[in-house]
Amino acid sequence: TKIFAYAIRKDEEPFLNEWKEAHKDVEVDYTDQLLTPETAKLAKGADGVVVYQQLDYTAETLQALADAGVTKMSLRNVGVDNIDMDKAKELGFEITNVPVYSPNAIAEHAAIQAARVLRQDKVTDMKMAKRDLRWAPNIGREVRDQVVGVVGTGHIGQVFMQIMEGFGAKVIAFDIFHNPELEKKGYYVDSLDELYKKADVISLHVPDVPANVHMINDDSIKEMKDGVVIVNVSRGPLVDTDAVIRGLDSGKVFGFVMDTYEGEVGVFNKDWQGKEFPDARLADLIDRPNVLVTPHTAFYTTHAVRNMVVKAFDNNYAMVEGKEPETPVKLG
Ligand code: COI
Structure with missing residues (x-):
């Protein structure tokens, strides 16, 4: 059995080696290159591939991989928005992802950054760098005084809710799917509009599907409370960045946490x-004292990276052995 992995980073190698050690019967080979129509041939002779990239898995790329004889593909990440699903289906691909590698990694980052915006910590940091050690006028807001509105109550959203409750916030949530436990506890509001009207902090934990694109826009921002903090650690396209900039400029939006960005591919x-x-536009956001930009690093912890590698290889191994993988992706 042979598995070929793409885009392996230095920080993933120890976990890849750990998996290899535990599966001596499997030949594992890898490259640091992304999967493209050109690099697809590197997988020739392999039974499956393990991949991660933000670059699109285009029809051409999938065709090249199929031509190299490989149609079992395991993603090391959650998001499947960059796969040409129609083509994958047509070519008979079997795909897996790692939907839960560490919800805490992402939820913690969102919570830390939201709290930092509320305390105006970046303003203090910028003043400190200039040796201005005065307090005023950047007084903080306590998390416990905020209504935190969580959009999307999947694994990540739920951990985020727990952390914010730990700080004492009042948490409300919206999701088209209601988790029975959360429902019983009365977290859900009936509409996004209601959440926008009530929340002081709004954090997005939903996938980048067409219905969610630019859900944060001029109209939704208009509905929000003055001084709202918006947190996007999910996917860039959920937010109309220009609308948020208008909100920041007018003072309507108090702060913005941005770990994912519409234009991030090829830049982050x-x-x-x-x-x-x-x-x-990104440079301007990075420089603003009330905007915390991170380059899609919310997921980037040792705990998460280990699970991404190990779970993806487990999935791929199961598929190439003709077994049911733990987390298959439904192709359309
Ligand atoms: C995902 O797992 O979908 C992420 O967003 C993290 C990835 C870009 C490494």
Whole structure:
């Protein structure tokens, strides 16, 4: 049995080696390159591939992989929004993802950043760097005084709710699917509009499906409370970035936590030092004292990365052995 893995980073290698040690019967080979129509041939002779990338898995890429004889593909991440599903189906692909590798990694990041925005910590940091050690005028808001509105109550949303409750916040939630436990406890409001009207902090934990694209826009921001904090650690396209910038400029939006960004592909996780920065809007957001930008690092913990590697390899191994993988992706 042979499994070929794409885009393996240095920080993933120890976990890949750990899996190899535990599966001596499997030949594992890998590259640091992304899966593209050109690199697909590297997988020739393998029974399955383990992948992670933000670059699209286009029809052309999937075709090239199928031509190399591989149609069993295991993602090391959650999101499947960058796969050409129609093509995958047509070619008879079997795909798995890792839907739960560490909800805490992402939820913790959202909570920490939301709290930092409320305390205006970045303003203090920027003043400190200039050796201005005065308090005023950047007085903080306590988490316990906020109504926190959680959009999406899947694994990540639920952990985020627990953390914010730990700080003493009043938590409300909206989801088209109601979790029975949360329902019993009365967390759900009836509509997104209601959540927008009531929440001081709004955090998104929903997937990038067409219905959710630009759910945060000029109209939804208009419905929100003055001084709202918006948190997006989910997917860039959920937020109309220009609308949030207008909200920040008018003072309606108190702060913005942005770990995912509409224009992030090809920009995040690259070193731009000494080079021309490619996105003026992003540069402006990074420089704002009430905006906390991180380059899609909410997931990036040892706990999460280990699970992403191990669970993806487990899934792929099951598929190539003709067994039912733990977390198959439904193709359309
Ligand atoms: C996911 O798992 O879908 C993520 O967003 C993290 C990934 C970009 C590594």
